[in-house]
Amino acid sequence: MAASGGKHRVVGGVVKQITKTNFSASLPEMKAHLDSCDFVAVSSQKTGDFGASSSQRHPWRRVLPIDTPETAYLKSKLAAESFELLQFAICPFRLEGSKVVAFPYNFHLFPRDELNIGMPSYSFSCQTSFLTSMAREQFDFNRCIYDGISYLSRVQESLAKERIPTPQVLQASSCASPSVADSIFVGRIKSRVEHWRKACKEPNNSADGSLVNSLRKLILGAETFGSRPCLSIDVCSDRQVQLVLEAVTLISDDLVPLVIPDKADGSKAVRVVIACSDEDKNLLMSEIQNAEDEQNLKVRGFREVIDLISASRKPVISYNCLHDFTYIHSKFLAPLPPTLHEFMCSLRLVFGNVLDVSHLLKEISPLRKAKNIPAALSYLKRQFFVPVELETPLQAESNCNENHGRNVLRITQLFAKLNCLLKVSPDCQPLSGQQNMGIEEYANIFYPTCTGLQEREDENIGTLIDSPRKVSTCNLVFLWGFGGTSATKLKRRLESSHSIFSEDFELQLLDSSCAVLVFWRSGVAEELLREFGSGSSALASLTSEGVKAAGFDAYKKVCRLGLWDADLAYSLENVLTESTTVPFTPSHVYWSNEVMLDLNDL
Missing domain, CATH: 3.30.420.10 (Ribonuclease H-like superfamily/Ribonuclease H)
Known part of the structure; x- marks a missing residue:
């Protein structure tokens, strides 16, 4: 922002x-x-943002002009998971x-x-x-x-609902071919609920005393849902839930069954609430819906x-x-x-x-x-x-x-x-x-945008960047092992080391350990990589000091494997030692001098 x-x-x-x-x-x-x-x-x-400053520890983790949409996504993914x-x-x-x-x-x-x-x-x-x-x-x-x-998140909400029991009003679905055990279970539940409902509907006999009334409620297992009497029925499976719902619907329209999932082991309970009238039942349903909406809003935030x-x-x-x-x-x-x-x-x-x-x-x-x-x-x-x-x-x-x-x-x-x-x-x-x-x-086109360009603007800062040049990833070479130096000095050193560097090329530092070269004539980068791979004596002045080179496929593999917590040179070394290979499909990037680093800032 x-x-x-x-x-x-x-x-x-x-x-x-x-x-x-x-x-x-x-x-x-x-x-x-x-x-x-x-x-x-x-x-x-x-x-935070990995493109916030070139002085960070691993500046190559920024989205750079040499990044394809795939590598830019992997870097953006890293930032989203970090900050x-x-x-x-x-x-x-x-x-x-x-x-x-x-x-x-x-x-x-x-x-x-x-x-x-x-x-x-x-x-x-x-x-x-x-x-x-x-x-x-x-x-x-x-x-x-x-x-x-x-x-x-949506995924976290699904997990949260499994851990937080929320009462739900469900309609009974007919059980196909009920067994003898099902019939016995429904009859037992029906008898229990009818006995409880009758006791709740009967006027309270003050002559019995508060102790007797309390004992009656305790024996019946009666509770309250808000100000309304309710009865909780423990169940062991989804089938028993449906059987309880079926039994309740056979008794009276003033009963509202609520299914309450248990957050411990998945077993459930059915809470049966009595409404005193049709208006009270509509009010109860509205209260249940409002409570569910409020809980869902609290979960989603x-x-x-x-x-x-x-x-x-x-x-x-x-x-x-x-x-x-x-x-x-x-x-x-x-x-x-x-x-x-x-x-x-x-x-x-x-x-x-x-x-x-x-x-x-x-x-x-x-x-x-x-x-x-x-x-x-x-x-x-x-x-x-x-x-x-x-x-x-x-x-x-x-x-x-x-x-x-x-x-x-x-x-x-x-x-x-x-x-x-x-x-x-x-x-x-x-x-x-x-x-x-x-x-x-114009929709759903996500081109990489270099996050190294600061969004903390100042009118004294230049308002335009250099025009980027489209280049194939086949024309890029990553170079490391050259020791600390500036991009200008490194380019001069390369130009005097081998005739291949007489070609038109540019060089930029990605961090203190690694540079990237772009050759404007096709085929030169592949030729240079072959020279490094064959141990050509013409490159002895570089290889003797430990200078190594790799193509864009190695860089892409570094990003895919997530080898972020090291200098780019170390990460490239790691992927070169692996025997696994990934098919490399050339693509295009947009070269820009905005990626140039100053070693004094690293």
């Missing part, structure tokens, strides 16, 4: 701050806005000509084990640069920890918002979707699958159309070099006439001056401007006199 720097103009508008205190009350309002909107923008604030979300902003909005009507909400989150079931409380990593930036924005960590909204966005089927707008949606999937849906293809298939089941603003920027040639959201907005303002008026009708609150969550408004504003140029239609129906593109033309 982009933090608003002191020199950068903050996008105007009220962002409603949501904590555990006002979460339940805000859901109906937010759902109404979701129903009336065209799109939903999302943004999040995390406790935590502390804020999640959503902004339902609709486009009305040149006006954008937006309803931004910023949810404060904290993974608290409120149900005492061991979920989702777990450890997570933090980066001091992120916490410092949040503190600079006056982030209230106390409010986050004590009043932040907890949540469970913030994930209720994710489910509402999913149910709305509205297109979701984000910036760097691959990075953001690995977090969303990991925290709110299920553990991340091992491959990009499985991840995309799983995500499509929840969000039909996701639009990446960074991909839309590439559709407009001059904006392909935009470094971040403010840079793109600034360039659009200077070069294109795309008037967009942002309106946020949410009522101002006491905390409306907080800047938290405003990045979602920047994403909303940027998308609205891009939409004016690209004519993206949410319902795939072009307006009269215009050629709108269906949203499917």
Whole structure:
């Protein structure tokens, strides 16, 4: 999430701050806005990011310009499993000509084990640069920890429901071919319930005294459900549950059976409640449903918002979707699958159309070099006439001056401007006199976005990156064992070591131990790898010092095996010693000088 720097103009508008205190009350309002909107923008604030700084211990774990979508996904997966979300902003909005009507909400989150079931409380990593930036924005960590909204993923919710017994009203289903034992069991239960019901319906005889009445209740096994009398019947199987339900329905309409699962071993109980009238029975059913809804909301927590966005089927707008949606999937849906293809298939089941603003920027040639959201907005303002008026009708609150969550408004504003140029239609129906593109033309395209580009903007920082050059992964060579040096010195040293380095090539450091080379003429990289593999004497000046080389397949294998906790050179050494091989399919990446490191920062 982009933090608003002191020199950068903050996008105007009220962002409603949501904590555990006002979460339940805000859901109906937010759902109404979701129903009336065209799109939903999302943004999040995390406790860290491997692309936060080039001075981290293993900077090659950033998503780099040399990463394919597959390797970028594996790095984003690592980040999502390492760091935590502390804020999640959503902004339902609709486009009305040149006006954008937006309803931004910023949810404060904290993974608290409120149900005492061991979920989702777990450890997570933090980066001091992120916490410092949040503190600079006056982030209230106390409010986050004590009043932040907890949540469970869909998978965790399923596990939680097995551990938390919740009464349910179930209809009896006829048992096919009941046995003699079934008939005896039903008769015994029917007799017991009828005797208990009769005793409850009889007027209380004060002459018997309180002791006698208490003993009668104890013998009958009577309890209370709220203010209503009830009777608990222990059962040992699902079949017995159905037999009890069948017996109860044969007695009277004023009896309401509740099935209560047992969290210990799966055995259940059926609690039979007496309603004094039809109106009281309807009230009881309503109370049971409300209690179930309240319990479900407590279990899901913030994930209720994710489910509402999913149910709305509205297109979701984000910036760097691959990075953001690995977090969303990991925290709110299920553990991340091992491959990009499985991840995309799983995500499509929840969000039909996701639009990446960074991909839309590439559709407009001059904006392909935009470094971040403010840079793109600034360039659009200077070069294109795309008037967009942002309106946020949410009522101002006491905390409306907080800047938290405003990045979602920047994403909303940027998308609205891009939409004016690209004519993206949410319902795939072009307006009269215009050629709108269906949203499917741009949806669900998750290109890697280099997370090394800082989102903590400053107007003094350059707004454009170098134009990336498309290159095949077959033209990349990873080199290590050369000792500490700068990229410039290493390139000069290579140029004087072998005639193959007279070819046009570039070199960049990925960390202090490893560099990557790109050759602009096809076939040169393969030739260099063959020279290293054969132990060519022409490379003796390098190999004698321990310099080694590998192709992109080795790098891809490092990412697939998750060998993150070491220098890249050490990880490459490990995969080269393994005998297993993985089929290598060449693909393309976009080379950019943005990946260049300064060893003084490592």
